[in-house]
Amino acid sequence: MLLHLNPSSGVPVYLQLEAQVKQAVAAGALRTGEALPSTRKLAAELRINPNTVARAYQDLERDGVTRSVPGGGTFVADGLPGLLKSEKVKRLRPHARQLAVEGRQLRLTREETLKLLEEELDKLGGQP
Amino acid sequence: MLLHLNPSSGVPVYLQLEAQVKQAVAAGALRTGEALPSTRKLAAELRINPNTVARAYQDLERDGVTRSVPGGGTFVADGLPGLLKSEKVKRLRPHARQLAVEGRQLRLTREETLKLLEEELDKLGGQP
DNA sequence: CATATTGTACTAATACACTAGTACAGTTAG
C-alpha cells in the first residue's frame, strides 16, 4: 500500500485515507478481493490511532468500495450494487456542476475544462 | 436575487450562499458591476444573522468574485486577476480528479462522465 | 452637516468534527 498523509493540509486524516483508497481502486491499483492493511497495521505505520483508520474503512464500506468482516479483514468489494443510471447521474451531477462553475470562474474555455477532465479520466486507465 | 437555503442539508449557510452566488455569476445571471443585496437586507430576508452573510461576502471577495466597499455595498467584480493558465489548472485539477474517480466508482463510462460535464457547462450558457 | 445605510472587527456561545483510549466480539492459525 502506498499511502501518504499530509498532516498540515487541514483535510481530516480519515478523508485523506478514503480518497486515496478510492482513487487506487478506481485506477485498478487495488483489485477486487484484494486485502487492505488491517486497521492496527496501517495505524501503526502512519503513526495514527487505529480508530481513525477504522473510521475510514467504515465510510468506504458504506460507499460500497470495500467490505469489512470482523476477524477477517477489509477487502476491495466487487462492483457497486446495480444503481440505476439516473441515480448515478443524480449523485455525480453536483461534482460536475462544481467543476463547471469553477472552470468558468477561472475564465477557462469549455474545451479547456473538458480537456482537464479527459486527462484525469485517462490517468485512471482504460476500464480495467 | 433568487437565493434559497436548505437548513437541513448540513452544509453551512455561508457556503450555500457562496456557491449560489458563484453559480449565478458564472451563468451570467449576475453581471459585472451589478450590486448584491446588502448584508442586512439579505440576512433579514433569509432570517439569518447579518454576520453570516458578511462571512460569505468576505469569502467571495477573497476569491475575486465580488468587491465589497464599506458604506457602498457589494458588487460583482470584473474578471479574475490574470492568473497563469498553469495556476488555473493547478487549482482546478483536484475537482476534475474527484469527478473522474467518482464517475469510475459508479461504473460510468468515460463518455458518460464527459457528457455530464458538457451538460453542466452548457447550462452556464455560451461565454456571456 | 446630519442621518441612514453600508461593510468590518471583535467577542462569545454552542455544537459538532476529529482523534484517541479502552474494552468487546468475531475469525483465523497454531
Added chain:
DNA sequence: CTAACTGTACTAGTGTATTAGTACAATATG
C-alpha cells in the same frame, strides 16, 4: 482449545467551525 489477529462499540477530550450579538468605521444621501 488457545492465542493472536481482525473489525466494532463505546466513551471522552480537545479543538475548531458555525453562528450570533454588539459596537465601530466608512460611504452615501438629503
